[in-house]
Amino acid sequence: MTDTQKNPFPSKSVLIIGSGFSALSASCFLAKAGWNVKVIEKHDQPGGRARTFEKEGFTFDMGPSWYWMPDVFERFFEIFGHSVSDFYSLTRLDPSYRVFFEGGEYYDVPADWKQLAAEFEKWEPGAARNLERFLHEAEIKYREGIGNLVFKPSKSILEFANFTTLKGLLQLDLLSDFKKHVSRFFRHPRILKILEFPVLFLGATPEKTPALYSLMNFADIKLGTWYPMHGMTQIVKGMVSVAEKLGVEFIYNEEVKRIEVGSNGKAQTVVTRSKTFNATVVLANADYAHVETALLEPQWRSYSESYWNSRVLAPSSILFYCGFGERVQNLKHHNLFFDEDFSVHARKIYDEPGWPEKPLFYLSAPSITDNSISPEGKENLFFLIPTAPGVLEDDARLEHYFQFIAEKTERFTGNPIREKLMFKVPYGARNFISDYHSLKGNAYGLANTLMQTAILKPSIRSKKVSNLYFTGQLTVPGPGVPPSLISGEVVAKEILKDFSR
Ligand SMILES: Cc1cc2nc3c(=O)[nH]c(=O)nc-3n(C[C@H](O)[C@H](O)[C@H](O)COP(=O)(O)OP(=O)(O)OC[C@H]3O[C@@H](n4cnc5c(N)ncnc54)[C@H](O)[C@@H]3O)c2cc1C
Numbered sequence: 270m271t272d273t274q275k276n277p278f279p280s281k282s283v284l285i286i287g288s289g290f291s292a293l294s295a296s297c298f299l300a301k302a303g304w305n306v307k308v309i310e311k312h313d314q315p316g317g318r319a320r321t322f323e324k325e326g327f328t329f330d331m332g333p334s335w336y337w338m339p340d341v342f343e344r345f346f347e348i349f350g351h352s353v354s355d356f357y358s359l360t361r362l363d364p365s366y367r368v369f370f371e372g373g374e375y376y377d378v379p380a381d382w383k384q385l386a387a388e389f390e391k392w393e394p395g396a397a398r399n400l401e402r403f404l405h406e407a408e409i410k411y412r413e414g415i416g417n418l419v420f421k422p423s424k425s426i427l428e429f430a431n432f433t434t435l436k437g438l439l440q441l442d443l444l445s446d447f448k449k450h451v452s453r454f455f456r457h458p459r460i461l462k463i464l465e466f467p468v469l470f471l472g473a474t475p476e477k478t479p480a481l482y483s484l485m486n487f488a489d490i491k492l493g494t495w496y497p498m499h500g501m502t503q504i505v506k507g508m509v510s511v512a513e514k515l516g517v518e519f520i521y522n523e524e525v526k527r528i529e530v531g532s533n534g535k536a537q538t539v540v541t542r543s544k545t546f547n548a549t550v551v552l553a554n555a556d557y558a559h560v561e562t563a564l565l566e567p568q569w570r571s572y573s574e575s576y577w578n579s580r581v582l583a584p585s586s587i588l589f590y591c592g593f594g595e596r597v598q599n600l601k602h603h604n605l606f607f608d609e610d611f612s613v614h615a616r617k618i619y620d621e622p623g624w625p626e627k628p629l630f631y632l633s634a635p636s637i638t639d640n641s642i643s644p645e646g647k648e649n650l651f652f653l654i655p656t657a658p659g660v661l662e663d664d665a666r667l668e669h670y671f672q673f674i675a676e677k678t679e680r681f682t683g684n685p686i687r688e689k690l691m692f693k694v695p696y697g698a699r700n701f702i703s704d705y706h707s708l709k710g711n712a713y714g715l716a717n718t719l720m721q722t723a724i725l726k727p728s729i730r731s732k733k734v735s736n737l738y739f740t741g742q743l744t745v746p747g748p749g750v751p752p753s754l755i756s757g758e759v760v761a762k763e764i765l766k767d768f769s770r
Pocket of ligand 1: 286287319337524526555740742
């Protein structure tokens with residue numbers, strides 16, 4: 270029996286705009302508490318940035334491809350009486366990923382951290398012992414950060430003002446920067462490249478990222494890189510299945526055009542092109558700035574246009590989804606082409622927004638692990654170049670970059686990328702804007718800088734509209750799939766608390 274059957278006349282209802290991971294998570298928590306939940310999604314499928322598309326027998330995950338922090342997913346499904354394995358099977362990747370250095374030399378980061386420590390020792394005497402110390406600190410941050418602090422709704426500084434939390438905060442190294450922190454332990458440029466790489470997920474340079482985020486190194490090196498067989502979309506399918514069992518209704522191909530607010534300061538009607546909806550609460554998962562600036566009248570917006578313009582956004586990306594006509598050689602599931610100086614590329618993202626001359630890039634070949642996502646004997650390839658938000662590509666730019674990365678992949682790995690290419694589907698900031706109403710075409714929200722952490726992020730509750738809430742990568746705790754799952758839980762619990770009276 271579903272909760273809706275148990276409770277056929279729930280008095281409280283929520284309309285969720287968008288069906289990204291945060292929305293799916295929130296929908297489950299609210300439905301479990303007996304609320305009537307409707308999710309309204311612009312696209313024809315759930316998952317937001319983790320949508321998929323199929324072409325010529327290939328299935329592409331359009332967004333996330335790194336499955337990190339498996340404990341966060343397990344915890345989510347356990348809350349609803351399930352296990353991850355009820356919905357998908359996970360494979361731990363070994364090596365976790367391949368990193369290409371100058372001239373095409375590479376190193377495969379092993380799943381066993383002790384092997385990594387032994388390799389570091391060869392590059393820099395003493396580095397094995399230092400890695401152990403570094404990871405020990407990183408684990409403390411992970412346990413405190415992911416186990417406790419990310420669950421704070423961050424509406425007020427007072428949430429952090431108790432002894433246990435303050436003690437936790439002191440352990441987190443919030444005031445020093447990631448680059449300095451890593452350089453206290455290591456000097457070898459290759460070690461620095463490997464340890465600074467996870468910070469790219471956080472949307473800012475290592476200099477601008479708090480040292481707290483060495484917790485990502487713990488996630489990378491100790492908890493490992495996993496892959497859900499049949500693709501990241503299996504997470505979405507699992508969450509939707511939990512939500513539907515709890516009675517959540519999904520409405521696809523409906524774009525919300527307006528949220529009408531009454532003179533009492535309450536959101537009253539959510540309007541799409543063809544329908545209107547009413548609910549006790551409106552929860553926006555669609556990009557925060559879009560909801561504020563396009564769906565609300567000016568007097569109901571919590572943040573001004575200049576506020577949004579002054580935010581440090583995570584990068585946008587140029588992506589190519591490619592069908593490759595034979596199996597690849599000399600590549601792993603995840604491959605990082607870090608042969609150039611990232612600080613030169615990063616300058617073009619953050620300081621002088623423009624096009625990097627020699628971009629670093631990421632190439633995923635998930636069909637190496639999973640035959641089901643490409644036709645037999647062929648390979649599913651996904652290239653990603655991080656780019657500056659607000660700088661929009663044209664077709665010539667896309668082609669220029671494709672030639673650049675294809676040539677380098679050919680040179681470093683010997684694969685005839687261009688000769689055996691069946692098709693390529695490009696995707697860039699213009700698509701992020703048209704598909705997701707993404708602010709300046711950002712791919713994954715706000716950068717995790719110190720000044721955009723916790724209470725300094727856009728709030729999960731509107732300051733002007735009493736029953737309007739927000740969830741997703743532009744609010745707490747931040748970008749990434751695991752944080753999005755947590756964001757949905759945090760906001761759902763706030764709604765339940767606020768409406769329990
Ligand atoms: C290319 C790329 C690679 C990434 N790689 C990784 C990775 O490897 N690992 C990782 O953990 N994270 C990764 N991320 C980040 C991660 O995917 C996101 O942080 C996360 O998916 C964001 O989820 P969200 O809940 O904020 O919602 P979103 O995914 O942003 O979904 C918002 C939804 O709202 C809908 N919407 C917008 N406007 C409207 C409207 N007016 N009406 C109705 N619906 C609307 C959109 O269609 C969308 O479905 C990646 C992101 C991208 C783009």
